Amino acid sequence: MLDKFNKYQPWLTLLARIILGGVLLVAGGLKVGNLQKSAMAVRAYELLPIPIANFLGYTLPWIEIGVGLLLILGVAVKINGVIGAFTMLVFIVAIAQAWARGLSIDCGCFGGGGSVDPEDTKYLSEIIRDLGLLLLGIYLYYYPKGRIALDK
Amino acid sequence: MTTNSGDKGTRNLVIIMVSFIVIVGVVFSIISNRSNSTAQVPAAVSEAEGYGIVLNPSATPKIDVYIDYQCPACRAFEIINGGYLNEVIAQNKAKVVYHPMTFIGPESILAANAAACAADESKFVDMNLALFQNQPNAENSGVWQSEALVALGKSVGIKSNSFEKCVNDGTYVKWTNNVAVESGKANVNSTPTIFINGKEMDRKTEYGDPVKFKAALAAAGVK
Numbered sequence: 001m002l003d004k005f006n007k008y009q010p011w012l013t014l015l016a017r018i019i020l021g022g023v024l025l026v027a028g029g030l031k032v033g034n035l036q037k038s039a040m041a042v043r044a045y046e047l048l049p050i051p052i053a054n055f056l057g058y059t060l061p062w063i064e065i066g067v068g069l070l071l072i073l074g075v076a077v078k079i080n081g082v083i084g085a086f087t088m089l090v091f092i093v094a095i096a097q098a099w100a101r102g103l104s105i106d107c108g109c110f111g112g113g114g115s116v117d118p119e120d121t122k123y124l125s126e127i128i129r130d131l132g133l134l135l136l137g138i139y140l141y142y143y144p145k146g147r148i149a150l151d152k
Numbered sequence: 153m154t155t156n157s158g159d160k161g162t163r164n165l166v167i168i169m170v171s172f173i174v175i176v177g178v179v180f181s182i183i184s185n186r187s188n189s190t191a192q193v194p195a196a197v198s199e200a201e202g203y204g205i206v207l208n209p210s211a212t213p214k215i216d217v218y219i220d221y222q223c224p225a226c227r228a229f230e231i232i233n234g235g236y237l238n239e240v241i242a243q244n245k246a247k248v249v250y251h252p253m254t255f256i257g258p259e260s261i262l263a264a265n266a267a268a269c270a271a272d273e274s275k276f277v278d279m280n281l282a283l284f285q286n287q288p289n290a291e292n293s294g295v296w297q298s299e300a301l302v303a304l305g306k307s308v309g310i311k312s313n314s315f316e317k318c319v320n321d322g323t324y325v326k327w328t329n330n331v332a333v334e335s336g337k338a339n340v341n342s343t344p345t346i347f348i349n350g351k352e353m354d355r356k357t358e359y360g361d362p363v364k365f366k367a368a369l370a371a372a373g374v375k
Contacts, residue, residue: 035181036255036332044341054336057187062177069170075163115342115355123363150163 013077013146020084021071028064030111035061041113044105045094063087074114076147077140085137088130099123108141115121153157187333191326194268196276203327204249208235211247213372215240215354216347217339221283222256222291229344230284233365237276241351245374250280253335253343258287259296262319264302264328270310270319278308349373 031038039057043050064087070080097105104118107126144151164302187203198206204216217225240246252264263283271277283303297318305315314315318324338347346353349372360366 014371023197032177032181034255034257035185036253036336039185039336040255040341042335043339050337050339054185055182058181059178061182065177068176069173071166075166075170084153150159150166152160152163 009143011144013140013143014074014148016081016139017071017074017077017149018082018145020133020140021068022134024064024067024087025072027110028061028066028068031061032065033110034111036110036114038088038108041106041108043081044108044114045098046101046103047094047097059116071140075142076152077146077149077151081137081140081144083137085134085141088137091130092127092134092140095123095126099127104128161175173182184329185336187330188326190328192323193327193330194271194324194349195332196271197268197327198249201249202251202338203330204251204334205268205276207248207263207276208244209247211244212249213374214249215347215369215372216249216251216338216345216346216350217332218251218253218259218335218338218343218345220253220256220343221267221296222260222287223343224287225342226344227284229359230281232360232362236286236366236369240369241277241375244339246369249372250276251331251340252328254332257280258266259290259292259294260320261328262296262298262301263324264331265324266305268327269315270305270308271311272318273305273312273315274309275305279305279310284297284307304363312335317332 004072004113006070035058038061039054042048042053042057042060045053047053048056067080067083070076091107092111094115098105104116106113106116106120107123108114109126109130189199192197194205196205196207197203198209202216207369217237225318237248241248250267252260254260254264254269257330267276267279267283270276286304302316305319344359345355346359348368353359353368354364358368
């Protein structure tokens, strides 16, 4: 069993990098083209003071792109796995509090965002998806060495 | 085969390049999402009112209207309540400030620019209505280009060359960014959003019901 894991672990690491990195890269890429909307999405969580929410809306997409690129290329996988996992944890907390407080917002994860009709919210599926990505980040922290990576 | 040190060099180069992209992107994004005080603005615009287009500047109460010309819910709002609101404007019963937001994309910017150009011809209310009445079915579908917007202006009686030039030149395109930034500071997260004397109306009931909308305005002192 352990032998099998040891054999496939580098490939699993590659897969985790591509999924987590790919999601981050796409999520960031879809947002950088419309930063007004990105800032709006962060404000709609009603969690942060407006200037900080706007700042995060303008900067977060670029950070997602950076971390996503490094994960895909296999550079500094351990630390980027942690950053990716931490980002997902923050998203989960933010979405959960919006849900608990009865806000009707779109998570704005892949562009979009802001207030939506109450029947259009999909908090549970957003949290489950981010939880899966969080686990991938944790996996990469423990098993950063994988196939096709610039890290040696 | 590259040597070990060669791999390390590539790795460091990648880290530097990616960091560079992120830092340049962040700096560029922060700078470009600030109000630009040198942007050309229509005569009716007040910086103190979040760069909104101000109608009846000396009347009270104050109604702030945040819309995006491509937003279907804003079109619905205009059709439901626009008639009464335009009557209020025409009879000088309230100060009404329009904030044309542009988060839906390029054609929202062109439409907002055209509305601002119309404001300079004292035709904002008519142009505002015409834009919503002729809202394309899909976002950024290529319908709202200069030619169509000039034609729309003509349809509400704007015949001057200055309007045509203003639309074609995109005179107030930079101003739309100022509106977006200030709307963000006012914590407007969807459109339409209506404030009466700085307080948001009840989105769930008063936006879609003309009787309740009228009652809310009356409660604020619109007689």
